[in-house]
Amino acid sequence: xxxxxxxxxxxxxxxxxxxxxxxxxxxxxxxxxxxxxxxxxxxxxxxxxxxxxxxxxxxxxxxxxxxxxxxxxxxxxxxxxxxxxxxxxxxxxxxxxxxxxxxxxxxxxxxxxxxxxxxxxxxxxxxxxxxxxxxxxxxxxxxxxxxxxxxxxxxxxxxxxxxxxxxxxxxxxxxxxxxxxxxxxxxxxxxxxxxxxxxxxxxxxxxxxxxxxxxxxxxxxxxxxxxxxxxxxxxxxxxxxxxxxxxxxxxxxxxxxxxxxxxxxxxxxxxxxxxxxxxxxxxxxxxxxxxxxxxxxxxxxxxxxx
Amino acid sequence: xxxxxxxxxxxxxxxxxxxxxxxxxxxxxxxxxxxxxxxxxxxxxxxxxxxxxxxxxxxxxxxxxxxxxxxxxxxxxxxxxxxxxxxxxxxxxxxxxxxxxxxxxxxxxxxxxxxxxxxxxxxxxxxxxxxxxxxxxxxxxxxxxxxxxxxxxxxxxxxxxxxxxxxxxxxxxxxxxxxxxxxxxxxxxxxxxxxxxxxxxxxxxxxxxxxxxxxxxxxxxxxxxxxxxxxxxxxxxxxxxxxxxxxxxxxxxxxxxxxxxxxxxxxx
Numbered sequence: 001x002x003x004x005x006x007x008x009x010x011x012x013x014x015x016x017x018x019x020x021x022x023x024x025x026x027x028x029x030x031x032x033x034x035x036x037x038x039x040x041x042x043x044x045x046x047x048x049x050x051x052x053x054x055x056x057x058x059x060x061x062x063x064x065x066x067x068x069x070x071x072x073x074x075x076x077x078x079x080x081x082x083x084x085x086x087x088x089x090x091x092x093x094x095x096x097x098x099x100x101x102x103x104x105x106x107x108x109x110x111x112x113x114x115x116x117x118x119x120x121x122x123x124x125x126x127x128x129x130x131x132x133x134x135x136x137x138x139x140x141x142x143x144x145x146x147x148x149x150x151x152x153x154x155x156x157x158x159x160x161x162x163x164x165x166x167x168x169x170x171x172x173x174x175x176x177x178x179x180x181x182x183x184x185x186x187x188x189x190x191x192x193x194x195x196x197x198x199x200x201x202x203x204x205x206x207x208x209x210x211x212x213x214x215x216x217x218x219x220x221x222x223x224x225x226x227x228x229x230x231x232x233x234x235x236x237x238x239x240x241x242x243x244x245x246x247x248x249x250x251x252x253x254x255x256x257x258x259x260x261x262x263x264x265x266x267x268x269x270x271x272x273x274x275x276x277x278x279x280x281x282x283x284x285x286x287x288x289x290x291x292x293x294x295x296x297x298x299x300x301x302x303x304x305x306x
Numbered sequence: 307x308x309x310x311x312x313x314x315x316x317x318x319x320x321x322x323x324x325x326x327x328x329x330x331x332x333x334x335x336x337x338x339x340x341x342x343x344x345x346x347x348x349x350x351x352x353x354x355x356x357x358x359x360x361x362x363x364x365x366x367x368x369x370x371x372x373x374x375x376x377x378x379x380x381x382x383x384x385x386x387x388x389x390x391x392x393x394x395x396x397x398x399x400x401x402x403x404x405x406x407x408x409x410x411x412x413x414x415x416x417x418x419x420x421x422x423x424x425x426x427x428x429x430x431x432x433x434x435x436x437x438x439x440x441x442x443x444x445x446x447x448x449x450x451x452x453x454x455x456x457x458x459x460x461x462x463x464x465x466x467x468x469x470x471x472x473x474x475x476x477x478x479x480x481x482x483x484x485x486x487x488x489x490x491x492x493x494x495x496x497x498x499x500x501x502x503x504x505x506x507x508x509x510x511x512x513x514x515x516x517x518x519x520x521x522x523x524x525x526x527x528x529x530x531x532x533x534x535x536x537x538x539x540x541x542x543x544x545x546x547x548x549x550x551x552x553x554x555x556x557x558x559x560x561x562x563x564x565x566x567x568x569x570x571x572x573x574x
Contacts, residue, residue, distance in 0.1 A: 073536065074532050074535060074536055075535065075539075110532055133567075134567070136507070136509075136567075136569075137488070138490065138509070138533060138537070139450075139469065139470075140452075140471050140490065140537055140540050140541060141540030141541060141543060141544055143536075143540060145533065145536070147531075147533055153529065153530075153531070154529070154531050154532070154533070156531075156532045156533055156536070
């Protein structure tokens with residue numbers, strides 16, 4: 001007997017009549033380039049490390065995509081990175097700290113703004129004092145850069161980048177399968193499909209969360225705790241939302257520069273999972289929410305069907 | 307609407323002050339009022355209608371047809387719109403301009419872009435001394451904007467320059483970027499005298515080398531810097547072509563007689 005109403009069954013995959021509840025966030029984008037793709041990815045990977053959840057990490061961040069030399073500001077291989085925070089101050093603090101520790105330090109890396117907006121946060125303007133008075137400001141063609149002499153040569157960083165207050169954090173899919181192999185295969189297929197959508201990141205490891213959470217917990221001070229309703233080993237011991245054929249659940253969390261981007265990514269994910277089917281992947285797709293009273297963005301799965 | 311055009315009736319027999327013929331001032335005036343604007347510099351009291359045949363009505367697009375080296379202060383303090391001069395112009399062209407676009411098809415006199423704060427000035431011919439520099443008694447030269455001179459520049463281009471970019475395709479006269487505070491000066495040709503004398507900060511690119519440097523400049527070696535490529539690309543987007551390509555260059559640091567944080571780049 002289904003625990004949640006069914007919206008549809010596509011290629012044998014059941015889709016809940018449910019919705020993902022998401023929240024407004026401030027989002028920004030930067031471009032990291034380096035002498036080759038290896039070092040651009042090295043810098044970007046370091047910078048977006050420990051940026052899975054804004055509650056514990058201060059921000060959520062990830063690599064949106066790899067850029068070809070033709071797409072970057074300085075004609076070198078690069079990476080586009082997105083960061084999200086609750087407010088502009090918190091976002092700036094996280095981005096500049098990570099910039100100073102992970103990009104400034106990375107051989108051959110340079111950093112540029114990659115989001116045009118009236119509202120901005122500091123990049124190079126915040127870390128220029130590392131150069132101890134030898135920093136050089138350069139403004140030309142409407143752009144402002146800081147040049148910082150370093151032992152390797154010179155670190156080049158744009159002064160500021162734009163941010164949007166219309167970002168969305170917490171779009172999600174719950175991927176339910178007979179076993180962990182099927183859940184992982186379906187989740188990986190969904191993440192790959194979502195990567196093709198511009199303006200979104202999936203900030204957890206490989207884009208996938210195995211420990212989805214609910215708000216609060218039985219212990220004092222816990223802001224989040226295990227989502228027992230979706231834990232297969234607790235079926236029977238808790239108010240489970242899992243059917244008998246579900247043996248493993250994974251979640252994909254999606255942050256986007258716009259609600260439309262999150263919506264498009266969720267739709268791409270659903271299509272990839274249903275294309276894969278229940279034999280190799282998942283047999284059910286759901287979404288996480290808090291009853292609809294907390295987040296203003298509601299992404300209904302039935303509106304995102306392929 | 308058509309461009310507001312000032313066609314010179316003949317070579318003026320006195321210097322003409324064109325500082326009032328800017329979009330900011332003319333946009334609220336009718337044609338009869340524009341004709342009565344004083345432009346003379348002697349007790350004769352010449353007005354615009356005495357010197358120019360005036361036609362058109364778009365004050366955001368001003369044309370001077372038939373230039374003269376006696377047409378002074380064209381575009382002075384303009385903050386918006388465009389001015390195009392089909393010929394030569396006198397001194398103080400675009401002085402303290404804060405926005406807009408000013409093009410001169412011929413050559414201009416001294417103090418072009420003096421105290422420039424914003425906008426873009428393009429001179430197809432040569433320019434006189436103190437391009438982008440300060441007027442007498444002023445502590446700072448240009449503090450923003452961009453100047454492109456396709457020909458040669460006179461002495462002390464970029465004197466006391468504080469911010470902005472000057473691009474000279476040809477040669478420049480003695481002591482370019484003297485007392486430079488910051489900003490960027492690019493010279494496609496040869497720089498005479500001792501460029502960068504007493505510069506504190508700022509960047510000089512001298513693609514045709516320099517006559518000499520003061521002994522207070524030191525060689526910092528050859529460097530391949532991203533900023534040079536970005537500058538070349540950025541200025542190319544604005545101007546179409548630039549006299550450098552962003553490849554590695556030799557850096558001279560100076561002037562150590564003062565702060566010493568300036569940089570002069572020469573072809574490697």
